[in-house]
Structures are given as structure tokens and as C-alpha cells.
Amino acid sequence: MSFEIKKIGVVGSGQMGNGIAHVCAKAGYDVFMLDSNADAAKDGLVKIDHNMEREVSRGQFDAAAKAKALARITAGTNYKDFKDCQLVIEAATEDETIKKAILTELVAVLPADALIASNTSSISITRLGAHTDRPGKFVGMHFMNPVPRMELVEIIRGIATDEDTYAIIRELAVKLGKTPVNAEDFPAFIVNRILLPMINEAIYTLYEGVGSVVSIDTAMKLGTHHPMGPLELADFIGLDTCLAVMHVLHEGLADTKYRPCPLLVKYVEAGWLGRKSGRGFYDYSGDEPVPTR
Numbered sequence: 001m002s003f004e005i006k007k008i009g010v011v012g013s014g015q016m017g018n019g020i021a022h023v024c025a026k027a028g029y030d031v032f033m034l035d036s037n038a039d040a041a042k043d044g045l046v047k048i049d050h051n052m053e054r055e056v057s058r059g060q061f062d063a064a065a066k067a068k069a070l071a072r073i074t075a076g077t078n079y080k081d082f083k084d085c086q087l088v089i090e091a092a093t094e095d096e097t098i099k100k101a102i103l104t105e106l107v108a109v110l111p112a113d114a115l116i117a118s119n120t121s122s123i124s125i126t127r128l129g130a131h132t133d134r135p136g137k138f139v140g141m142h143f144m145n146p147v148p149r150m151e152l153v154e155i156i157r158g159i160a161t162d163e164d165t166y167a168i169i170r171e172l173a174v175k176l177g178k179t180p181v182n183a184e185d186f187p188a189f190i191v192n193r194i195l196l197p198m199i200n201e202a203i204y205t206l207y208e209g210v211g212s213v214v215s216i217d218t219a220m221k222l223g224t225h226h227p228m229g230p231l232e233l234a235d236f237i238g239l240d241t242c243l244a245v246m247h248v249l250h251e252g253l254a255d256t257k258y259r260p261c262p263l264l265v266k267y268v269e270a271g272w273l274g275r276k277s278g279r280g281f282y283d284y285s286g287d288e289p290v291p292t293r
Ligand code: NAD
Pocket: 011, 012, 013, 014, 015, 016, 017, 034, 035, 036, 037, 040, 091, 092, 093, 094, 095, 098, 101, 102, 119, 120, 121, 122, 142, 143, 144, 145, 236, 237, 238, 241, 276
């Protein structure tokens, strides 16, 4: 295999997109990060600077290396800046219509031999790949949040993904300092197939009044040694993403056990998306998160 990746494109500059750009630049790749929202693209760069600085202050990153890594990243709204990328990783909002529209724009500018990976939490890699002109060069690369800190990347082969594509992406995950795990192309793959029903059940537990936000999170932290309670974790992931994953599980596996909790639906309808919107199961407007129920 003589395919060399030098420049990586990232679509979406939210919490996952900026994290992916961060680890790619740190590993020596040039990066272009695109967002449809120009302010979000700028905010993504600020966030990377802030997160890299934190690594410097903890002694995990040298200040000179940080400056070099940051200089490797550009951000903007123009797809033409993907034209010299060997790989683009799509990390935009978890919505199949949005992702398909992005793929249409992407294939129009990408070199014919460039690979495309999606960081989707749940959507079929086969279906997304079939929407491109290169299903063989399309693969799932599911990073965990926060990307710079979490060790795992799930690699998902669609039915048409070439063996070379899979091998290149697996090798890239290792170069980024991550541990790749293979997951087959079933709704929500491995981690979210297990994690999201647990979070959804925690929301049902709150909805039915079995416990308050604090009792549910404390019970799961102290009772099962989870580092975060499930409601705190839901806020951290983003309630819109949690709901989108539950919908994919419910529809994809056609089993009522995956029915999204109505309280989760209501929170998303209210725009209470968790940390990123300032309110979810906790209110983040003050110095410390305050439980809302
Ligand atoms: P986010 O809401 O923080 O960011 C999404 C970004 O996508 C926003 O900046 C938005 O402006 C941008 N966007 C929306 N439509 C776009 C378009 N048409 N073109 C370009 N950019 C567009 O969401 P996130 O948490 O970063 O999630 C992104 C992806 O990563 C989703 O597929 C999600 O399922 C997946 N993911 C999320 C987590 C998590 O814990 N949040 C973990 C693993 C994977």
C-alpha cells in the first residue's frame, strides 16, 4: 500500500470536529476544518488553542510543538479547501440528511483517490458510502468524546469498503495515538449500542420519578464506579445527539426497547441540548452545574 496521507479535512468544527482536527495536527498532519457556520469554524480554532494550551500547562505538550501543531490547522467555510486532502473525516451534526448533503458537496471537489470517513455515532456506513461516488473508499471512524483524551476509535466497514481503505484508516488511528477496535455496520456500532440505551433508561428513571438527577447520577457513580453519572454524560454528549442515536437504534433494529424517552424528546424540543447549549439535566450558567430536577 503506497498511499500517503499528508493533509486531512474535517467537516464540522463542533466538539468532535475540533477534537479530531486537534489530534490530527498534533500527529503532524496538515488540517483544513470546515463548518457551514463561519463563527463556529472560528470558535473551533479558539477551542483547539485552549485545549492544546491546557495540555502544555499539564506538561503533556511542548509549547513550541503546540505552536507548530496549531499552525498546521486552517478553518473556513469553502469546500474548495479540501481539494488537496487525501482524507476527509465528516463530523457534522448527527442527521442523515445533513451528512448526505455534505457528502454531495465533498465528492465534487475531492481528488478521485481521496478517502472519506464518517464519525457518525449511529448511521449506516453502507448507506452513507452508497451516497458517494466511492463506496470502496468510504469507512466509519468513530472517535470518542473528548477526542484528545479518549483512547478508542471504532473502525466500521461498510459492505462496500475496500480492505485497503480499512487498513489505511486503522493505521491512521494508531498514528493518532488511539486504539482501533473493529465494529460491524449495525445501528450505533458497539459503544453507543450499549451506552445509549443505558442513558435512555436513566432518563426514564428520572421521568418516572424513581430518582432525582442527583440521586441517579450519584447512584451510578458510586454504585457502579462510572466516572460520570448517565445524565451528566448525556449532557456532555449533547441531548440532540443522544436522541438521534436512539432514533437510529429504534428504527434500525425495530425493537420497542429502544424507544426514546419522551422527556429526552421534550428537552431537545426545548433546545436544552446539555453543556453545549448551557442547559440540559444540569444548568451550566453558573460556576458549578446545578441539577434542573
Ligand atoms: P456539535 O453539535 O458539537 O457540532 C456539530 C457541528 O456541525 C456544528 O459546528 C455545526 O455548525 C456543524 N454543521 C451542521 N451542519 C453542517 C453542514 N451542513 N456542513 C458543515 N458543518 C455543519 O456535534 P458533535 O458532538 O461534534 O457531533 C458531531 C458528530 O460526531 C455527530 O455525527 C455525532 O454523532 C458524532 N459523535 C459525537 C460524540 C459526542 O459525544 N458528542 C461522540 C462521537 C461521535
